[in-house]
Structures are given as structure tokens and as C-alpha cells.
Amino acid sequence: DSGVTQTPKHLITATGQRVTLRCSPRSGDLSVYWYQQSLDQGLQFLIQYYNGEERAKGNILERFSAQQFPDLHSELNLSSLELGDSALYFCASSAWGGLETQYFGPGTRLLVL
Amino acid sequence: KNEVEQSPQNLTAQEGEFITINCSYSVGISALHWLQQHPGGGIVSLFMLSSGKKKHGRLIATINIQEKHSSLHITASHPRDSAVYICAVKAAGNKLTFGGGTRVLVKP
Numbered sequence: 763d764s765g766v767t768q769t770p771k772h773l774i775t776a777t778g779q780r781v782t783l784r785c786s787p788r789s790g791d792l793s794v795y796w797y798q799q800s801l802d803q804g805l806q807f808l809i810q811y812y813n814g815e816e817r818a819k820g821n822i823l824e825r826f827s828a829q830q831f832p833d834l835h836s837e838l839n840l841s842s843l844e845l846g847d848s849a850l851y852f853c854a855s856s857a858w859g860g861l862e863t864q865y866f867g868p869g870t871r872l873l874v875l
Numbered sequence: 876k877n878e879v880e881q882s883p884q885n886l887t888a889q890e891g892e893f894i895t896i897n898c899s900y901s902v903g904i905s906a907l908h909w910l911q912q913h914p915g916g917g918i919v920s921l922f923m924l925s926s927g928k929k930k931h932g933r934l935i936a937t938i939n940i941q942e943k944h945s946s947l948h949i950t951a952s953h954p955r956d957s958a959v960y961i962c963a964v965k966a967a968g969n970k971l972t973f974g975g976g977t978r979v980l981v982k983p
Contacts, residue, residue: 764919795971805961805973818969850916861906861925861965866918 766867785853793859800849812859881974894949898962
């Protein structure tokens with residue numbers, strides 16, 4: 763158990779809908795990362811937050827947005843969902859958001875029908 | 876060409892064999908991560924390297940910054956080592972770029 767929690771574990775929804783994925787980092791970790799893992803693209807970095815502020819941005823679509831709240835949990839919002847958004851979404855956390863180990867959550871499996 | 880290339884893509888070994896997975900990258904990096912993804916999907920960070928060599932149990936990771944290359948070795952492999960091993964590099968802008976993964980199957 764990494765100490766990072768993600769909810770929900772599974773999500774099935776329809777095209778055009780909007781969903782919110784939630785992540786709680788390990789106790790004491792200030793930085794949260796979001797990743798997408800799809801069958802055709804592999805693992806991709808989406809976005810990183812540190813203590814509530816956006817720190818780095820990767821291949822995140824404009825239809826996706828994220829934020830980190832004062833209690834350090836983070837949410838990833840996916841809107842106008844398409845079939846191709848079906849993937850595993852991982853959250854990870856680290857202490858300072860720098861050169862240290864990241865701890866991964868169990869992931870949320872999203873299926874868009 | 877991908878920024879991070881792993882080889883082989885798939886590897887089958889007999890229990891007890893020595894396994895090597897390679898990772899080559901084309902950009903300047905500040906650190907390299909080796910991750911293990913279990914069949915159930917969970918990801919565990921094995922190592923983070925910026926130079927030299929690290930060892931944890933039967934796992935050894937090395938990196939050669941000049942040659943832009945890293946290797947992950949598994950000594951005395953065991954069926955529970957069966958997983959996908961993923962190399963990821965941290966380059967400019969603090970983002971991680973991932974290799975395609977190496978699927979390892981260790982047969983008893």
C-alpha cells in the first residue's frame with residue numbers, strides 16, 4: 763500500500779459526459795501528479811501540482827482540468843468525454859515535487875461507452 | 876523516434892536466470908525512474924537514479940549519463956518478478972516521459 767488513495771476504482775460513463783477523479787496523496791506529501799495509461803499510448807504525464815499550485819504540464823487535453831485543494835487532495839476533471847479517453851488514470855505523490863520517489867495510487871479505470 | 880526506448884519489449888526467463896532490461900533516452904535528464912507494474916495494474920517505483928548504481932535486494936539499476944543509457948538487472952529471477960517494467964526520465968519542465976515498458980515473464 764503506497765498511501766495514495768484514488769476514487770473511484772472504476773467508472774463507466776457515456777460519450778459527452780463529465781467525470782471527476784479524486785486523489786489523496788500520502789500524508790506529508792505536497793506534490794501530486796496525474797498520469798494517463800491507455801492501450802495505444804502507454805503511460806503519459808498529464809499534470810503536476812505542488813502545494814496547490816500547478817508545477818508542470820504535460821500532454822493534458824483542453825477538455826481536462828485539475829486542481830489541488832488546500833488539504834492537498836487533488837481532482838482531475840474530464841469533460842466532453844470521448845471513446846479514446848478510456849484509460850487507467852493514475853495519481854502519484856511525492857514529498858517536494860523534485861528529484862524524489864513518486865508513490866503511485868491504485869488508479870481509476872475509466873470506460874467511456 | 877521516441878524520447879525513451881526500452882528493450883526488449885518482451886522477455887521470458889526461467890526461474891533463477893539473470894535478467895537485464897535496457898533503457899535509452901535522447902534528451903538531457905535530471906533523473907531516471909524504474910517502475911514496476913503488476914498484472915493487476917498497480918505501479919511501484921523501484922529506483923530513482925541520477926548517476927551511478929543502486930541496489931535493492933535482487934534488483935540493480937545502473938545509469939550512464941554520457942551514453943544516455945540505463946539498465947535494470949534482476950538477479951536470481953523468480954515468478955513473482957513477472958510484471959511490466961517501465962523506464963521514465965525526468966527532463967526539462969519537471970515532466971516524466973515514459974518508455975513503452977518491458978513485459979517480463981519468469982517461468983517456474
